[in-house]
Amino acid sequence: MRLLSRRSDGHEGGGGVFRPQITSLVDVMTILLVFLIKNFSVDSDVVSPPPNVDLPLSTSQKPAQPRCAVTITKDEIIAGDRVVAVTADVEKSDSLVIEPLRAMMAALLPGCMVDESGSVVILCDKDVNFAVVKKVMSTCSKAGVVNYSILVLKEGD
Amino acid sequence: MRNLSLYKMTRPPSDLSEADVDVTPVMNMFVILIPFLVSMAVFTQVAIIDFSVPPDAGQPAAQPAGKPKLKLTVLLTESFLGVAEGENLLDSLPLLANGEYAFDSLKRALAVRRPQSEFPDEIVVAVRDGVAFKHAVKAMDVGRESGFTKIGVSGAAADPSAGK
Numbered sequence: 001m002r003l004l005s006r007r008s009d010g011h012e013g014g015g016g017v018f019r020p021q022i023t024s025l026v027d028v029m030t031i032l033l034v035f036l037i038k039n040f041s042v043d044s045d046v047v048s049p050p051p052n053v054d055l056p057l058s059t060s061q062k063p064a065q066p067r068c069a070v071t072i073t074k075d076e077i078i079a080g081d082r083v084v085a086v087t088a089d090v091e092k093s094d095s096l097v098i099e100p101l102r103a104m105m106a107a108l109l110p111g112c113m114v115d116e117s118g119s120v121v122i123l124c125d126k127d128v129n130f131a132v133v134k135k136v137m138s139t140c141s142k143a144g145v146v147n148y149s150i151l152v153l154k155e156g157d
Numbered sequence: 158m159r160n161l162s163l164y165k166m167t168r169p170p171s172d173l174s175e176a177d178v179d180v181t182p183v184m185n186m187f188v189i190l191i192p193f194l195v196s197m198a199v200f201t202q203v204a205i206i207d208f209s210v211p212p213d214a215g216q217p218a219a220q221p222a223g224k225p226k227l228k229l230t231v232l233l234t235e236s237f238l239g240v241a242e243g244e245n246l247l248d249s250l251p252l253l254a255n256g257e258y259a260f261d262s263l264k265r266a267l268a269v270r271r272p273q274s275e276f277p278d279e280i281v282v283a284v285r286d287g288v289a290f291k292h293a294v295k296a297m298d299v300g301r302e303s304g305f306t307k308i309g310v311s312g313a314a315a316d317p318s319a320g321k
Contacts, residue, residue, distance in 0.1 A: 019177070026180060029187040036194035049203065056291040059298050060204040121205060126291035130284045133293070134312040137210050148310075149205040152294060 047151055049123055050078075056126035058152035064121070067149065068112035070101070070136055072124040077136065079104045091129055096138040105143035112145070119147035206297055208282075208308045229274045229305075230281045231263065231296050232313055233288050238296075240266050241283075242274070258292055260299050267303040280305040283313035 047064045049055050052073050071078040077085040077098065084100040109118050120140050124133055137148065232239035232246070238258050240248040248266040250259040271277050280300045284293045297308050 022180060022184070026183065026187075029184070029191070032191060033187065033194070036191065036198050039198040039200060040194055047203065047205075049201070055203070056294040058204060058206060058294050059302065060206045062205050062207070064203050064205050124290050126289065126294070128290045129286065130288045130290055130293055130312070131286035133290055134284070134286070137310070141210055147207070148210055149207050150294065152204055152206060154202040154204050 047121060047123070049151060049153075053123055053125050054127070055123065055151060055153045057155045059155050060152055061154065064151060065149075067119045067121040068105075068108050069121050069123055069151075070105075070140065072122065072128050072132060072136060074125050074128060077101060077132075080108050087128065087132055090132050090135055093135070096135055097142055098135055098139045101136065101139045102143050105140055105145065109144055117146040118144045119149070120145045121149040121151055123151045206294070206301075206308070208297065208310045210309065211311050228276045228279050228281050228309070229267070229270055230283050231267075231300060233258075233282065233284045233292060233296050234313070235285065235287050238263050240270055242270075258295070260295055263296070264299050264303055267300065267305075271304060278305060279307040279309070281309040281311060283311050285313045 047066065047069060050071060050073070052075075053071060068080075072087065075087055076083045077087060077090060079101055082104065084104050085098050090098055105112075105120070112118050112120060118140075122133070122136065140148070227243040230241045230243075232241050236252060238250040238260075239246050240250075240263070247270060250262045250266065253259050267280075280303075282293060282296045282300060284296075293310065297310070300308055
């Protein structure tokens with residue numbers, strides 16, 4: 001009771017003004033504010049990893065840039081917000097070119113130009129077989145992509 | 158006696174000691190500011206790694222005229238890490254006892270091999286099928302930390318004579 005109302009201590013007969021002790025609440029708010037300001041970012045929407053992709057960790061510090069993205073999850077391959085292939089099927093396939101992905105990248109390529117050359121960023125789950133990544137890179141190369149990047153999580157964050 | 162009177166004089170009046178600071182405006186500011194900052198906060202920091210791929214990735218390469226200049230290559234397989242130059246395997250680093258790749262040893266090997274290479278800024282990470290993507294990323298990190306600024310990525314043939 002002492003914590004909740006100091007003022008009422010002086011009025012033992014009751015009828016005192018109820019004043020909650022909010023010092024600790026202000027302390028929490030202040031710590032929260034400092035933490036959130038530290039994590040504040042105005043350019044958070046450059047490339048956002050989808051929730052079902054567990055990106056690999058890296059020591060790279062190069063900031064992400066807006067580019068066309070090809071996403072490789074454990075289950076499917078996505079380009080331009082459309083599922084173009086199933087990862088397990090691509091892994092088993094003998095062909096180095098994923099035809100639906102090639103067609104999609106050819107259609108997307110005019111919007112993927114950085115410095116007058118086709119650029120793509122690959123968002124790949126860390127546990128995906130490299131054989132799948134190789135086929136995606138080969139397909140993008142056939143579609144005219146020249147510059148490649150992979151999206152990673154900064155180590156330690 | 159004198160001390161006691163001084164104590165009485167310097168003691169603040171009881172009204173002052175119980176004065177309350179009105180924190181309502183501060184709390185109002187917090188209530189507005191915190192949802193805004195939560196919406197703009199980034200809890201996972203992402204970065205990119207730039208790399209190049211062979212122009213005809215995965216296809217048998219046409220042999221250029223003259224003696225080809227060879228780049229240092231990190232070979233990543235399911236059973237070992239290797240440093241190669243062309244078809245010459247310079248270093249072979251087996252998996253550690255815990256099944257992890259020996260990336261620390263790779264870093265030391267690259268530090269030795271880099272000054273001898275014709276392309277001290279360029280390295281190729283060649284990865285065999287079956288290796289998880291995260292290991293390829295780690296090998297690229299080791300290459301960059303060893304001073305190579307241009308990183309290429311390619312598949313590594315299980316059987317070099319097959320060319321695929």
